[in-house]
């Protein structure tokens with residue numbers, strides 16, 4: 042029997058992709074809770090695992106080895122991922138603030154944002170130093186420093202803060218630079234004794250490692266200021282340092298001070314259930330203070346809190362009893378020592394060497410393995426009895442969103458031929474163009490409509506993409522956007538969640554239309570199985586619109602955005618795209634093209650590259666202009682990851698239909714991307730050759746990854762690769 046999707050009734054918002062939240066999401070994905078809508082907020086698409094950071098710094102691991110891919114994790118558990126840093130929480134209104142978008146409403150929230158090692162009181166550190174936390178920023182800065190071959194040798198490094206984390210970091214950095222043959226001076230600085238909090242035996246073994254790695258110690262001495270290449274100590278001495286790291290103490294994030302929750306020295310005080318002073322807000326990991334039983338800041342507590350948080354969040358949603366968290370008194374510490382050696386410390390016993398490193402490596406890899414091989418999205422299970430051709434129609438992969446979910450060019454053309462010829466004198470047919478031209482009281486107006494099946498769960502990003510996409514037809518005609526109406530299908534939600542979602546869609550789409558000079562004046566909303574956002578848009582043409590027809594032999598072809606959104610989002614659905622690639626592709630899709638259209642307003646012909654792919658839209662331009670196209674495949678800009686995914690066999694749902702229009706073109710990973718359906722893709726313009734260089738430079742100066750991708754010649758409407 043058909044069972045429709047269940048409505049969502051409650052919003053759970055996880056702030057920060059820290060260790061505890063990552064594990065909660067993993068468990069949630071294995072056992073979703075019907076009715077709950079999950080959101081994760083994190084500044085970037087990945088979150089590094091601290092246990093492997095020293096090994097990465099030392100050069101034993103690659104960056105991707107220690108990154109938890111939050112895009113894949115969010116897809117696995119059906120959570121929307123908001124890429125941004127929260128900077129405020131209003132427990133009364135139940136809103137989280139993330140700059141650049143409307144506040145995010147929640148019913149239950151949890152904070153797992155870690156700490157920072159910034160040193161705002163140390164002059165020069167903010168500009169010339171790199172805090173060890175957040176780990177992601179630190180890892181990127183170190184990677185850039187380590188791989189910068191242009192730097193003068195030898196390289197000097199220093200770590201301020203002589204605790205265990207500082208010791209691990211300085212040993213790892215010294216080891217990495219030694220292996221490169223670049224180690225100059227490596228210094229560990231502390232205002233007290235180095236490893237003053239560690240047991241004498243741990244301190245003894247690590248001190249031995251310092252001397253083996255040629256690490257100098259500066260103890261019981263403060264730092265006055267940090268300058269490029271130099272640290273000034275309080276006793277007047279100077280330490281050479283081209284890369285200065287801070288690992289001294291744990292600072293809470295400043296914004297928590299204004300979150301309206303009870304704090305202890307800036308950390309969110311929680312009780313045994315991990316609830317803060319507001320029972321609807323939980324806090325875990327380093328940013329939480331265990332008021333009932335304080336503990337030092339260590340990832341092991343964040344990891345152990347995860348099952349309790351998972352249970353208690355669900356218990357609040359199902360009205361079940363909450364569980365108590367009992368932190369362990371001691372835990373196994375495994376400390377990296379530069380080379381592939383580690384020091385173990387538990388119950389007063391110490392053990393070190395290569396075997397301990399191997400043991401630590403196995404534990405860390407096992408932790409990360411949980412996130413590396415997430416189960417794939419289940420294929421629809423067909424009932425035993427069905428039409429004979431249903432499996433073929435269903436295909437072997439889930440249907441794409443965005444333009445990958447459009448009807449094919451062939452089906453569309455066949456249906457359009459059945460349309461009755463135009464009867465009105467004030468409407469001009471523009472064969473192949475997506476917008477129609479209408480004469481209204483002496484004014485030329487273009488009108489178009491477009492809508493997209495959701496490709497991400499965040500209505501804000503989806504609305505931005507849909508608005509840019511719908512405006513594409515107007516911009517491609519060099520018309521000025523005028524007015525829009527919205528056509529929305531919302532998934533089943535309670536009235537409260539409907540209101541939240543609608544506000545997010547309308548405010549974010551409104552910003553795009555407003556910036557384009559147009560207003561949203563109304564629309565229509567209905568409820569369906571899944572989110573779909575579309576707009577009908579009009580534009581005014583002060584002069585003759587630019588259409589597909591009109592290109593001249595010898596015109597240069599210019600494309601304003603790289604290709605690849607179809608293949609990247611198809612891979613994202615299959616859990617096969619890297620989070621960084623997806624985040625970059627979404628940013629491209631959200632990029633408006635108003636400025637590009639103005640720069641290209643003198644084009645002989647123009648279109649926007651969408652569902653039919655570059656090849657389909659270029660062929661349309663060739664047919665309307667009666668020309669052939671030469672495409673320089675090597676010059677076609679591609680999104681990061683697109684070629685790799687295409688080479689791996691990933692294709693969008695619409696690919697085969699698109700590919701069928703030019704069976705003569707050679708196949709291949711990059712050639713196939715010419716047929717990749719684009720969502721909110723770039724403008725493709727035919728430009729007079731004498732102006733092409735100037736126009737291209739203007740586009741690049743305006744922030745577009747524009748490229749000259751070929752030219753038009755006399756001949757039948759065909760594409761040729763050069």
Ligand SMILES: Cc1cc2nc3c(=O)[nH]c(=O)nc-3n(C[C@H](O)[C@H](O)[C@H](O)COP(=O)(O)OP(=O)(O)OC[C@H]3O[C@@H](n4cnc5c(N)ncnc54)[C@H](O)[C@@H]3O)c2cc1C
Nearest residue numbers: 057058059060088091126127154155326327339340341343
């Ligand atoms: C060099 C080093 C080595 C370490 N080694 C170990 C070890 O071996 N074992 C151990 O137990 N501990 C170790 N620690 C400590 C460990 O790093 C932390 O205790 C652990 O990372 C805490 O996890 P967490 O869940 O609190 O948050 P984190 O892992 O710090 O993650 C916080 C997340 O929140 C995000 N975030 C930050 N601000 C915001 C915001 N405003 N909005 C949204 N998201 C935000 C961050 O980008 C990040 O993804 C080490 C620390 C260092 C510096």
